[in-house]
Amino acid sequence: MKLTETYRQAKLELQRTVESRRAQRVGKFLLGPNLNDGLIAKTIMIVLLSVIAFLYVKPILYMISTSVKSLEDLIDPVVGLIPRSLHIQNYLDAWKGLRYPEAFTNTFIIAFFGSLFQVFSCALTGYALARLRIPGKTLVFVLVLITFLVPPEITMIPLYMIYSKLGWLNTPLVFLVPALLAQGMRGALFIIIFRQFFLAQPKALEEAAKIDGASVFRLFFRIMLPLAGSACLVVFLFSFVWYWNMHMEPSMFLSKGFTPLSLRLNELSVQLLGNKSMSLSVAVGKDPISEGPKMAAAFLIILPPLIVYLIAQRWFTEGIERTGLVE
Incomplete structure (x- = not known):
């Protein structure tokens, strides 16, 4: 009985150790060692930089899109950035x-x-x-x-x-x-x-x-x-x-x-x-x-x-x- 209980305790401690190491690995992967090297921080930075880049690029995209639109596309409110046809006459x-x-x-x-x-x-x-x-x-x-x-x-x-x-x-x-x-x-x-x-x-x-x-x-x-x-x-x-x-x-x-x-x-x-x-x-x-x-x-x-x-x-x-x- 004592051997069985000792075996069970050792098994539980081993499982806890493995789970703790897994949690540490997951924590390192998500947060990183310096909090700004993890997946969460990188995802936030990528999303933030993508939003900023879009705000800067959007006026240029609007300019290029409008420059190749025909009069019908300009009047039609349904047409967005992508025109129906390219109007090079502009x-x-x-x-x-x-x-x-x-x-x-x-x-x-x-x-x-x-x-x-x-x-x-x-x-x-x-x-x-x-x-x-x-x-x-x-x-x-x-x-x-x-x-x-x-x-x-x-x-x-x-x-x-x-x-x-x-x-x-x-x-x-x-x-x-x-x-x-x-x-x-x-x-x-x-x-x-x-x-x-x-x-x-x-x-x-x-x-x-x-x-x-x-x-x-x-x-x-x-x-x-x-x-x-x-x-x-x-x-x-x-x-x-x-x-x-x-x-x-x-x-x-x-x-x-x-x-x-x-x-x-x-x-x-x-x-x-x-x-x-x-x-x-x-x-x-x-x-x-x-x-x-x-x-x-x-x-x-x-x-x-x-x-x-x-x-x-x-x-x-x-x-x-x-x-x-x-x-």
Whole structure:
């Protein structure tokens, strides 16, 4: 009897041990060792990120869907994101209404060369503020911060008067010359980025170069600027996208003649207003006749920077990490 009871007790203890180990394994699998490595935490994160991604992607999906819808699909409330048929005529109308090749060239000249000039000028200014001993350097940096904090609407009228006297209105000079002088679109922010990057570099590099007889400019162009490749890429991409999408500044300085895509979109909207002939547009707050071409035009405008970002995505992410923008 004692042997039987001992056997039963040992069997029960063994079952409890096995069940406890199973429970621990299930707990580790569901919760993880650090609570954020388990299945539950990962599922919550995936669901949360999927919802956020959908909220960001939904407007683009709506834009693409509307751009290929016919008038019947736009009027029919039953049709959702997927149209019954692809209506490519919207893109042909948008291409013609935007005068896309000419407007694309104008926008590319401003965005590409403005970004290129800003990378060079802001890198040079940031290096000077970070490394060189200049009288009044702190005051200059404070002034840079002030230009970053002052809203651009305050300086719009004085700039318009200056550009008018110089004869730069309706020419790309209103954007390229300030970019060459480190005062282009968000120039103060880029100066701060370069300054923080150069401050983080070891001084031993400069000391070794100076011992070898390198001048300040040679030190900057041969050593410091190549090291700042990640920062240059981040500044170039940010600057390119902001120059490409800007609207308020071109509407003031490029009202006629040399007009970018953002202003051509306004002109296209005005042209399409003449097609309003349906009372339905008043009821729903938008014109179904012009909605397709406008969405097609908007997609044609955002497509080039989207392609640029997709190509440079990996280097852009690495540049963000190295320049410390995440912090």
